[in-house]
Amino acid sequence: MQREYRFIGRETARKDGLGIVRGREKFIDDLKLPGMLQAKILRSPHPHALIKYIDTSRAAKLDGVKAVLTYKDTPPWKGGLPPHLGVLSNVLRYTGDAVALVAAETEEAAEMALDYIDVEYVPLEAVYDAEEAIKPGAPQLYPQFPGNSFPLACPWMGENSLQEVAMGDVERGFAEADIVVEGSCRYDNIPNPLPLEPPGVIAAWEGPRDLTVWSSTQTPYFLKMMLHYTMGRINVRSIAAHCGGSFGTKAVPWQLVFYAAALARVSKRPVKLFYSKAEHFAAYTLRLGSAFSGKIGIKKDGRVMAVAGEWLINSGYCSDAAQGMVAVGCGEVQLLIRCPNWAVKPKLVCTNRNASKMVRGYGGQELEAAFLPVLNLALAKAGVDPFVFFKQNYVKPGDDYFWRDGNRWVCRGIDYSAAMEKGAEVFGWKEKWKGWLKPSSVDGPHRTGVGVGVHGNADVGEDVSEAYVRLDPDATCVIYSCVSEHGTGQRSSLCKMVAEVLNIPLEAVSLAPPDSLVNPYEFGPVGSRGTYAIGSAVIRAAEDAKRKLLSRGAALFQCPAEELETKDGFIFRKDDPENKLPWKATGFDQTYMGYGRFEPDFSVPNFVMIFVEVEVDMETGKIAVKRVVGATDVGQIIDPQSLLHQMHGCLGSAGLDSAIFEESVLDKKLGRILNPNMVDYKWRTFLELPVFEAVILETPINTHLFNSVGFGEIVTSPAPSAVLMAVSNAVGRFFDTYPITPEMILQTPGKGRLKA
Amino acid sequence: MKENGLLLMVNGQSYEFKIGTGPGEVSPSHTLARTLREDLGLTGTKVGCNKGECGACTVLLEGTPVLSCLTLTVECNGKRVTTIEGLEDPETGELDPVQQSFLESGAFQCGFCTPGMIMTVKALLGDMPAPTELEIKEALSGHYCRCISHYHVLDAVGRAIGKRG
Amino acid sequence: MKPFRHINVPGVAEAVDYLNKFPGSSRLIAGGTDLLGVLKDDILPAYPELLINIKAIPGLDYLREDENGLSIGALVKLAFLARSPLVREKYKVLADAARSVGTPQLRNMATVGGNLGQETRCWYYRYPHGIGGRIQCQRKGSGPCLAVGGDNRYHVIMGGKGCFAACPSDLATALAALEGSIKTEGAGGGRIISIGEFFHPLGNALKAGEMIVELQVPPLPAGSRQHWLKYTLREPVDFAVVSVAVLTVLEAGICREARIALGAVAPGPLRALQAEQFLKGKEPIPEVLQEAAVLAVQGAKPLSKNGYKVEIARVLVLRALEASFAGHK
Known part of the structure; x- marks a missing residue:
């Protein structure tokens, strides 16, 4: 029996609701400080280049321009994991990398000034694919990272942070398996989480070692600490404005702070830097590129005996959290399947494209989206229903796993089977599931298919x-x-x-x-x-x-x-x-x-299962997501509206749609992202809303007074692989890359009425 | 109005501007979004993409929803503009029924897209007494919401229609 | 946005005057929905000094029907065109095409003249200056077309030359099926350009100092039916991947006339003349329509990544013909 509460679990208006509907909440771009300057950034035309010569004197003389900075005169602050990026550098590593910074009285003056900075570049050979980047002879981005490989360690998660999944004896596992499949899958379309509000910061120096930062951060205190360590142990006061969406991406905008603070220091004025949408697309945060290739062995009844393979991760030109995402991804995949023998080796690579950074799904989405389609090959061979498989495998009380700190944890959460069953019932899984690569229904050129995905995270107590x-x-x-x-x-x-x-x-x-x-x-x-x-x-x-x-x-x-x-x-x-x-x-x-x-506690994983039904037009390749059911158990609902919002978020922030139309299109000759705008970057509109049903159970979980567990971050993660499964079933063939485009559907033989 | 002057009627108030490039003047390249936000301090109008692709900056120009980031202020001379700040009753502060409905339905997460959506819905319900769900979705089809508050927004619009009886 | 000067003009003559006084350094602005995006991204090598506002020219937003057909003033807004009972009733493809453009707010602002005169959506052409500098290309006066060796999923499958950007105008496709034309004014007087002649691979037929003042649609064949289809990944916002406008005349079960216009497959709207010819005099049974659909894109030369557009175009033609012929019953 649930306890009766006065507020918990009841609908109450958001504290900031009135401010939002009246347009009174202050977001970062709504803030103005006296004397505040506007910053703009000159960005590299080359994916990889050296600055041979740079002269800012013409720009500096323009009306309204108060500061122009290059790598020659920026402070020695350093960010990245491990620290590898200064404020500016004479080495440019992606198209859009910062070449020079300008602060001026107005945005227009700053923008105009960019055209008056004279630069000569020495273009260098560039590399974009992780597979290419690790080959001998590939262009090298950093001398300290030979083979373009970032060292795998995440010190702030602990000395032994989890940087692989290794246990048991995979050879023995494969020997004991009835079915062994080999395969690979790429989730390398680097979608953009793209909160509506672009990132922005204001920096003002109160004294030589006292910096105040206003920003659209999600995590103001953590940002303070990060800046303290990366900016020479200065005192930072970090203030968050109302944040216009983050999905992880705005947690620690250290680079924006570096730029604005460097300009503020020279100009002795507060400086605001607010990115354009194009910068948000091409010079801010993408998802990690992810590819899994390996071998999976299972018994006929679906028990997984061994998983071995390589997880190749492309972080773009820098890493500031990727090793943390590796750690969490390696932990999360163990929550999904029970398997005694693992040998999954991550490899984290830098390439000449805009960076992948912290994003909702945080490693787990990226690994699972690439790993599960390979597992599906085995399940299909065994004829195992994926829902049944997930239900049997998802972590249960008493099961153990290695978490991001490298330690073994024993689950003391709850058994989520009831939520799974309820979700399947509401979705009608039993009726719709016709077997692997079989459509649920066919109506002329329209075929429907269903898929399911599951995800959970023990970081709810991080x-x-x-x-x-x-x-x-x-x-x-x-x-x-x-x-x-x-x-x-x-x-x-x-x-x-x-x-x-x-x-x-x-x-x-x-x-x-x-x-x-x-x-x-x-x-x-x-x-x-x-x-x-x-x-x-x-x-x-x-x-x-x-x-x-x-x-x-x-x-x-x-x-x-x-x-x-x-x-x-x-x-x-x-x-x-x-x-x-x-x-x-x-x-x-x-x-x-x-x-x-x-204090941290990694013993209570949360859970979400996503069921999707898609309709594919076999003649045009168009895919429509018709219905989504999300199922979870949160112990105790704190706020029903917010919880439902989080569930719906599955359709946003580079989640579900990264399986069908969301991608950053990178031209691999030019090294430029071709769709840095909201027409060519595809997002779900009001007219494409699927029917969405949420199944939310409340089985008390041993956390705190209210026996509740958080939920929001995980909901995008199971969706891409679930959609891939659904489309595969509709179309009748497996896919091993994202997103599935109309072109890929149309390559299916015998699909329509017309012959070429 | 003088050749180098400009008159805007924003939320029932008249504002005169000089056209020019000096401080406080409206430059020909200034968008309505910028004038509202920077010169009039009406920061409720949000700028998301600044290129007319996200709907966040929607305001009513002579009652019609337009994108204030793609509207030049100098082309609004003598025009009536309504922003989110102009919806509540200026005397009592009472919310417009559309605002009230968004509040009651909790039809927002981060809230950055909310003012623009409210303006669109305000215009829609002015044009149509009882739009169908499809008509509501079509009217809102140019609004980007990355948090996915769409379902709650549809609920809010239904609630606003209900409020009119 | 970088600064420019701005002038309101009271009439077409003054607009043309200014265009000619500032050749190459002035641009017309009406709805502004395309132009301001172009200026904000600063994609063109030459930034205009002067914007000439034609929005307030009185009497250029008319919709008139007489014995010569339909005339549409260049300043008619897309939303107005899409809602007009007359257009919806008789010139269905035009209303449907207008309604398929962008989003409601954009249609409240954008004009029909601007829809035809807008810049291409080629993403190389449109690449923002702020992220490492604009991309030079043939269309901008120098350099190769990068789409050929690059990502050309949205580019043309027919008729490209030097530039392979697709025509972005949905109205153009509808007008092609209606055999419409564009009336212009310029320094040397006005002229009428048929829609089929208006677009070319590197731009359009407008001369320096010339502006669109009217769209014209001749009287429709008696008893004709029309159908519009636009393939996009999403219903709103997107530009066409492929669009099709068809007009059919059916007499006693036999096709007397069929017009098929394809959009976004070529630099301009493309009439599928071979398919049209094939249909004439035939009963529109499934086999015939399928054959016509195949003929409609015969000769297509897709680039490396847009072969799928050929298939989609075929299916769209087939479906549009089916729907249009079904409308005769």
């Missing part, structure tokens, strides 16, 4: 969160938790949790602005950790504050604090609720500050 909760004499309270609002409703959900703990009206709870100056350490709302990790810190802080309040109340009521309770700003004995005193009676102008901290 990293550290701290929070304070302050009770005020006026029976209100303030939460100090450095969380920005990027669309998940997390700030409002934290208020609900605290209102529930303190049993006060939601209106009486507010959250301090997302500013690192006033809030304690917070890793931030990423990896679905908002509910469990951040929630735990906030709940504990509220409980701590409540404890302090009640222990003062104990003196007034002359009874142990345990016998007291509080509601709506009053204290009373549990056995005598009518005899109550207001908070303010506990002390003259007395406030109470509670503190809460959360």
Whole structure:
């Protein structure tokens, strides 16, 4: 039986809702500081080149131009993992790489100035494919990374961060298998998560070592720490504006900060850098390129005996989190299938294209999208129903796995089978599944097919969160938790949790602005950790504050604090609720500050299963997603609207549609992304909405007071491979690359009425 | 209006501008989105792609939804512009029913696309008493929302239609 | 956006005057939906000094039907054309084509003249200057067409020469099926250009200092039916991968006339004359329509990555013919 709550699980308006519908919420580009300059960036015309000569004197003399910087005069800050990129460099590694920075009084003046910077380049040979980049003789991007291979280590996840899946004895596993398949699949279309709002920052120096940064970050405190370490241990105050969508991409926009802060330092003025949409497309964050090739051995009944292969990952010209994504991807794939013998070796490669960075799905989506189609070959041979397979295999309480820190964890979450069953029932899986490569229905040239995917993440309990909760004499309270609002409703959900703990009206709870100056350490709302990790810190802080309040109340009521309770700003004995005193009676102008901290816990994976039905027009190659069912169990719903929103998010942020039309089209002769605009980059519109049903169960999970687990980050991940499966079944052949284009459908033999 | 002057009627208020390139003047290359945001401080109108491909900057020009990032301010002389800030009752602050419906349906996640969508829906419900679901989707088909709040937006539009009785 | 000067003109004569006073350094602006994107991305080697605003020219947004057919003023908005009961009733392909363009807001702004005069969507041509500099090519006056050896999935399968960019105008395809033409004004007076002559591989037939003032559609053949199909990955926003406009006349079960216009497969709208000829005098049974569909794209020379457009074009022709002939019943 679920507990009855006053706010938890109930529909409540978002705290910022009024501001949003009135157009009053302030996003980064809505902020203006006195004397603020605008920055623009001159970008490389070559995918790989050296700057032979650069002269900014003509640009610097233009009206309104206040600073022009090149690699010769930028500070020695260094970012990347391991640190490998300065502010600017004389080596340019992708078309669009920053050549020079300009700050001017107006955007137009800055843009004009770019044309007055004189540069001579020495073009170098470039490489775009990971396979090519690791060959001997390939152009080399960095002398310190021979073979274009980034070292596999992610120190901030621990000394032994997981950089492969290795256990058991794969040779023995293959020997014991009934069916062994070999295959490969590429998920290398580098889709763009593309939040509507482009990334932006404002940098202002308050002193020689004191920098204030306003940004559209998702994780303001984590950004502060990252900047502290990459910018020479300076003091950073990091303030988040309302964030117009992030999906991971805006968590740590360190490069934008480098650019703006360098210009601000020289010009002694605040500098704003707000990317154009073209820059957002061609010079910001893409998904990792991913290819799996290997061997999978299974028993006839579908039990997986061995998995061996190479996971080749293309991170573009830099890595700032890819090793972390490798670690999480290697962990997540183990949640999906039970297998005693593994030998999956990642290889992380740099190439001359725009960078892949942190994105929702964080390694797991990329690995699974490439790995599962190979597994499907084996399941098809064995005639195993993929739904049944996933249900049997998905991690259950007591199962173990190696997580990103390299340690072995034992699942102490719940069995998600009930949610899977319910999802399959709502979708009608049993009726629609006709077997591998068999359409569910055929109507003239239109064939429907179904697919299913599953995903989960134990990062819901990653990293550290701290929070304070302050009770005020006026029976209100303030939460100090450095969380920005990027669309998940997390700030409002934290208020609900605290209102529930303190049993006060939601209106009486507010959250301090997302500013690192006033809030304690917070890793931030990423990896679905908002509910469990951040929630735990906030709940504990509220409980701590409540404890302090009640222990003062104990003196007034002359009874142990345990016998007291509080509601709506009053204290009373549990056995005598009518005899109550207001908070303010506990002390003259007395406030109470509670503190809460959360330590990492990787033992509670969350879960989502996505069912899709597609319709393929065999004569034109057009694919329509007709229906999606998402199934999960979150323990306890915190906010129904926000949860449903997260589920629907499956269709966005380089998720489901990266299987059929989302891709960054890279011209591999020029090294340019050809579709850096919102006409040629395809996204789902109101007219292409599939029927979407969500199945959300609430089986209490052993996390915190509310037995709840976060959900949002994972929902895009199972979708691409599920769509690939659905299209395969509709069309009658397997695909080994994304996205599936009309051209690929039309190559299917015997598909239509017309012969050439 | 003088040759080098410009009159805009924004949310019921008149604003006069000089056309020129000096501070505070409207340059011929300034878009309506920029003038609203930078000169009038009406930052509720969002700029997403700045090329008319995402719908975020939608405002009503003489009651019709247009893309303010592809509209030159100098071409709006004497025209009536309504932005998200102009929907609520200026006296009481009461929300427009469309705003109220978006709020009640929770029809937003990050909220960056919301003002533009509200403007489109406002115009749609002004033109059509009871649009069908397909007509609603068509009207909104130029609005990009990457968080995928579409289903809640459709709910909000239905709610707004309901509010009119 | 980089600065420019801007002038409002009261009439066509003044617009033409300014165009001729600033040859090569002035551009007309009406809806602005295409031009401002071009300027913001700064894709052209020469940035205009002057924009000539024709939006406010009175009396250029008319829709008139008389014994000579339909005349459409260049400033008619796409949304107006798409909604017009007259056009929807009688010139269906034109209304459907207009309605298929872009998004509602774009159609509220964009004009019919602009739809025909817009710049190509070739993504090499359109590559933004801000990301490493614009791409030079034949169409811009120098350099090779990069689409030939590059990603040409949206480029032409017929009629390319020097440039292989596809015609982006949906109205052009519809007009071709209606045998329409374009009326212009210029320094040397006006002329009428048939839609089939308007586009060429490197641009269009407009001379320097000449502007589109009207679209003309001659009277329709009695009893004709029309059908429009546009293939895109998504219904709104997208430019055509392939579009088809057909017009058919059926008498006593026999095809008396068939016009088939293909869009986005060539530098301009393409009439499938061979297929049209084949259909004439035949009963439109499935085998005949299939044969016509195959004939419609005979001679196509797809580039490395756009062969699929040939297949889609065939299917679209077949489906459009089926629908149009079905409309006679």
